[in-house]
Amino acid sequence: MSDPYETTEEHLAKLLGRALNSFELPDATVGRLDSALAHSTSLHSSHHSSLSGLHRETYRHSFLLADGSHLVLWEMVHNTEHELYAAEEEARLAASRVRAGYPLEAASPEEEPDAADLEILRSLMSAPPMEIPRVYVPDNSADHARRVLRRAENADRPGETTARLLRRAFAHEIIQAFGAGCFFESTGFTLYEHAFLLLDGSEISLWEVEHTATPDGRHMCEVYETEDAARDAMEHRSRVR
Numbered sequence: 001m002s003d004p005y006e007t008t009e010e011h012l013a014k015l016l017g018r019a020l021n022s023f024e025l026p027d028a029t030v031g032r033l034d035s036a037l038a039h040s041t042s043l044h045s046s047h048h049s050s051l052s053g054l055h056r057e058t059y060r061h062s063f064l065l066a067d068g069s070h071l072v073l074w075e076m077v078h079n080t081e082h083e084l085y086a087a088e089e090e091a092r093l094a095a096s097r098v099r100a101g102y103p104l105e106a107a108s109p110e111e112e113p114d115a116a117d118l119e120i121l122r123s124l125m126s127a128p129p130m131e132i133p134r135v136y137v138p139d140n141s142a143d144h145a146r147r148v149l150r151r152a153e154n155a156d157r158p159g160e161t162t163a164r165l166l167r168r169a170f171a172h173e174i175i176q177a178f179g180a181g182c183f184f185e186s187t188g189f190t191l192y193e194h195a196f197l198l199l200d201g202s203e204i205s206l207w208e209v210e211h212t213a214t215p216d217g218r219h220m221c222e223v224y225e226t227e228d229a230a231r232d233a234m235e236h237r238s239r240v241r
Helices: 008-018 027-033 088-100 115-125 141-150 160-166 179-185 227-240
Strands: 036-049 054-065 070-078 081-085 169-176 190-198 203-211 220-224
Touching: 008 036, 008 054, 008 081, 027 054, 027 070, 036 169, 054 088, 054 169, 070 088, 070 169, 081 088, 141 160, 141 169, 141 190, 141 203, 160 190, 160 203, 190 227, 203 227, 220 227
Parallel strands: none
Antiparallel strands: 036 054, 054 070, 070 081, 169 190, 190 203, 203 220
8 A cells, every 4th residue: 555665745646646535635634735744554444355245444644744743544445446534433434334335234135144144244344453564664764753852841751872873764654553542542642653764774663642631731742762651651641630
């Protein structure tokens, strides 16, 4: 779904060009994408069933914008068709609509699917998202690392040793971390992994927490060297907010 050598501009042009419904995206969303500096793509969910003939994947395309904010587009691919949405909820509804168009899940009264087939489909749909390899993008990555560290406001942010290592970063990927942190994400916390590939082939990540759990409700960024430290900080702030 993503060529590691294509620029963010090229990736966005392909994404919008292949989507059947790209004209339905809000003008404000498309306008913000004009300032996209970097991107990453990850497989959010997948469903393939020989029983129903259903082949569907949902991809998450994350863009880093010039103002330091992030914007996400959700791409649903079913067979050879692509659809694009600005919200995950819209992609989920579209996936439900696609499922309803297949014989096994929209059988006629004369052809009701049996319980065993339905149970197999439910099992497939509830399976966790597939893991896919990182897709690093060469896009002024050392400067991106510098900006991530500069906007960190926590006293225990990564120090000069980490900053020195990241000066050798030549490619990176930004991924929103889900899983155990979904409770915090639903209450105003968002966790991002900024993964960097260094010149010697080694990898290093920064974990960025964005939240508004501040006394005056303003937006705040914190950066940590490990995912565990970032999630511990999210848990602590959620208790004292």
